[in-house]
Amino acid sequence: METLIGVFEQQLGLEGVWALSAAYSVCIGSLLGFITVYAMFAIWMERKVAAHMQVRMGPMETGAWHGWAQSIADAVKLLFKEDIIPSQSNKVMFWIAPAVVFCGVFAGFIVIPFALGLQIADLNLGIFFLISIASIEVIGVIMAGWASNSKYSLFGAIREAAQVVSYEIPTATALLVPILVVGSFRLDDFNLWQEANGWLIFHSPWMMLAGLVFFISSLAGCKRAPFDLPEAESELVSGFHTEYSGMRFSFFFLEEYASMFVASAVMATLWFGGWTIPFVDMSTWTDPDSFGLSDVAVTSIGIVVLLAKTFFFIFVQMWLRWTLPRLRVDQVMTLGYKYLVPWGFVALVMTAIFKYYGWGWFPN
Amino acid sequence: MGAVRDYFGNIASALTTTAKGMSVTLHHFRNEPPITVQYPFERMNIPDRYRGLHILEQDKCIDCHLCAKACPVDCIEIEAIHHGRTLEWKKFTIDYKKCIFCEFCIPPCPVDCIHMTTEYELATDNVDDMTEDLLSWTGLRPEDQFAIEASEAKKAGKAAPTKAATAAPEGGGDDDDKAAKIAAIKARMAKKS
Amino acid sequence: MEALEMYTVDRTSDVYTEELRLNLGPQHPSTHGVLRVELQMDGEIITAARSDIGYLHRCAEKIGENVTYLQYTPYTDRMDYLASMNNNLAWSLTVEKLLDIEAPERSQWIRVLVVELNRIASHLIAFGTYGIDLGANTPFFYAFRERESIMALLEKISGARMLYNFIRPGGVANDIDDAWMDEVLAFCDDFDKRWDEYNRILTNNHIFIKRTANIGILTKEMALAYGCTGPVLRASGVKWDLRRDIPYLKPYDEIEFDVPVGMGTHGTLGDCWDRYWVRMREMRECTSIIRQAIAAIPDGVHMEKKMERMYKTPLTPEPGEAYMRCENPRGELAFYAVSEGGKSPIRCRARAPSFCNLSVLDKLLPGTMLADGVAVIGSLDIVLGEVDR
Amino acid sequence: MGILNNTLPSNIATDAVDGVIGWGRKSSIWPMTFGIACCAIEMMAVYAATFDLDRFGAGVPRATPRQSDLIIVPGTVNAKMAVRVRRLYDQMAEPRYVIAMGACVCGGGPYVKWGYNTVKGVHKIIPVDIFVPGCPPRPEALMDGILKLRDKVGQDEVFRRRSDTAKDLERRYGMIK
């Protein structure tokens, strides 16, 4: 971001506010573009993964090769579909709820370090920002559920509220564990630390436990199976977005896949080294002595590495979704409070002890 | 200590059974090819006995209405005028809006002239298109005309007209198609018995 | 919509929240058709339920009084459309009882063969859709893969995929050959392997067990009082199977098979898991029955020549009445036909197992959560075509 | 979009736009999870692995009518259910399509004669785009119907004026948009 502002100020001669807004526009535009393209790809991927797990083909006929254009067709169709606003609904809330939901996830993207220095906002409190901004989505969902004036929507919204709020505790606890080891809230610091020392997941068994706790609670945060209660199709028809049609509904769709990306990217960054390759110092690749790559090339490699790791976790999320049955609402709570929260704290305390005594597989 | 055992047992069982389930889906994902039959491009093998659309050997049919009587839903409508043994066909329709493909119209036929093909595609956007006409011709063919004249002549004690007018039945290509289908059905009937 | 006045709510407690009336169905993903249940909800907990049926009432009994005995066979297909062979069998046996005849021996063995195959197909649907009810979509596709094999097998002999109209009064429509029986055996071997896979992915899954065990407990007394039959009754611990206790076909006397009953493996006897597990084990019993039947099938005719007259001249039984019970995948199907000597019965009643099994739903639902309600409906495995007829 | 609907003349630009929209619509027909009777099982078979409707982008069954484009009416509609079918249709967002699956829904089927409370064809209740007779139709027959519907949908007029035939149909069946 700062770099971009600098570029606009120096190269194009823009001043102050103008440079800032120009930089903002570029960032938002590129991010929106990225999210849209990513979500389309992820939806197509989900359908293909699901299909092949279920011994069928998935999209085949839309677009020439294995239905690659399927999501584009979906988007075109949703764009030109009638937008129904139920007459009994609270219209203002009904209108803005999808936007609120999307904003929450969208804001999460700005702190993710895609590669060395490629980060829209390099916040010192990046993780803290992520945790807090993710809660905005819940407000949108409750707005959607309440404004729809449908009982099924209301059920979905209340379930979502209970679930996401509960699972923020284990999420935060698990996130504290790598923070404890690295000693920073800044996301890029994790990448640099792991570039030097190896992946955090192999730091100690407790770190693995924390990773598992985070993964499970991030599933709940993303409303992915087996925690898809807010939109449980076989119980609540479609949950909080039962009354939404057309483009507004597609925002909820987009949000789900975007939040999957954020959760997986955080998982990849904090435990699996983000854009780095372990024990390889990518900053040296620009030297003419080693590879002599340009900055852009190194950045691209970083992006590819991060995306590969992220998509692995997205794949695992899909894999789980097409394997597991759904939990019941009280079981979700039980899992959260009786299993994940205690074990998150165990991981935290044990990691603290390990760090104090310098134990672990690669103590630092 | 039952509660503690339950607690850890739950964790262990949840993790192991999830892993087992995931191994099943992964096995299918990696090792089992899709079993999909890509319909408009590939087709399943339809067994010989399949009860699909009807087909009629019109020259054999004697207008006995046994099939229509056997039909539980009354979807067969037959209309013909008898000129002695020759029939002037008006109508032989099956209403697929009603037909339940139960096969009860096949066994009663005394001359074995109505059959079921292995075809099934009937989708249409017009409600009136679903009544299928099984007739290849309506009214009297020239040879029928000739047969009637012959029998009338015989009755009147006169000499029969010498030459039967030969005329191609309308829609010849369609008829060839139909003849091939009937031959196929006969072949599979022979195989069955 | 009528209110649920018959249920009273405790409004005396200190914490009192407004109750929600939720309309589940008739278009709902997990009501297995067009069942409608009016639920009274206290948060997520169901406090009262009233089921409303009739959205698929298709006048089957009136039709039975107007068509001939033979022509009614395809209509029985359409009652329990997941197990139409079994329905054909029950109706044919009723007509045979009225006519006081018995089908040739070979046809009886063929009947056992196709009926048990159809039973597997029917339980596979129960298994697959139960997975969907609980949020696991993949088992459905695996179940349908095996079901398609059965469809293909039955299609080969009967000519239709689902509504076979194969078993007819006096025998079966077509004979079967050895090649077909080999295919059935191959299917059975394959199926036993797949069965283990089902258990790995769904049955033994921890979440699945937690979702179904101790939910919707149907006691033995209640099951008997409400006239529940089939797997629903057996899951409550009653070892009763018409095939074993009152064999209505000769081969059932000669074939060895076990009658699975609920054992309360993961909780109380008669819970959803027991009902599910009874069905799963019944599928294994079916393959064993099929193997034995194929080994023992005698030569003979599939239908007496003199019976084939019925296609042309309708059957006219003597005045009288017959009540015939058969073990269907969902319970005991019984047909009650009253003849006054005409071409068609004057009363043609079907005692549908799903109808009786469903009547217990209103008593099972209160006290469970909404998600459990879905699990309970799924575990009863109803077919609305049969409930409403 | 509303006010521009069917107002523009047919030219290269509107043809192209309509073509793209038509392609999107026909490639992503999301059916509603809606089963009534026997035909619903064959409909499930179409979604299942052997036939896999998802190949045409139509394998995302939505449980709610708001998000679905296609309602396949699979099974006998009786007097009690007809009200609900009508309401479901009314709840769907335009453009919406209807496939009548099975003989009962096409014109009464086996219940046409003695069925005292069955609706003899769902086209008496809601306008139907494609009829798929059969009792029940094979899964392939339903797919054939869906393919025919795709062809029909691909030629939808969105911005272009309606052709005379479409107008004529509209007048005949009174399908007021």
Next chain:
Amino acid sequence: MNESEIISRMREAGLGGVGELDTSAADPFVVIEADSLRAAMLFLRDDEACAMEMMHCVTATERKASIEVVYHLCSYEHHHSLTVKVICERPEGGTHDNWRPAVPTVADIYAAANWHEREQYDLLGVIFTDHPDFRRILLPQEWIGHPLRKDYIYPSEHGGIPLELDAIPLYMEGGEEAVAAKKAERPAGEPLNQPPSKYSARPDAGGKAPESSEGKVNNSRDSAH
């Protein structure tokens, strides 16, 4: 035990109104008078030797001279079953319109009978007195008539839903010519999509005051439910 032993046991217990065993049919049955039905059912359920714990089916059959209510009972413990009949004689000139037989309910003795009895009322108009929840079960509550009676006349529409084969589709609002053509086909004076005039004076629903059906014919489809 076989059927005759069960009946002699019932006689021994002093139950009145139990007829002779009729073995003419494939399933032997016994006719019990309506007044003593409940006592007999209680005995059959609770007596240890009978132990008929399951009510298998309740059927009403309309014959020329009567409507019979047939109860099929069976015992899982002893593997025996019994068919019990209650015969309601048809009064002089008793038709669908004016005659509804009444039989005491057994829904409190056998829970299974609850839905069966409602169904028999729904389809044949047999009134089961003191039934706890006596409503129609399969057909809509406001349905007119009991379809399984032999002299039932089919309706042409119900609550705005056309039930005839040649009915005009609901949405065909513009097709005036078609409507006019349909009207021309009908006998004069008979309204379109309305029940035939034979229905108009029929009382409905057990025990309730007869309502004139004119007010019930509902042309708006949304207000039907």
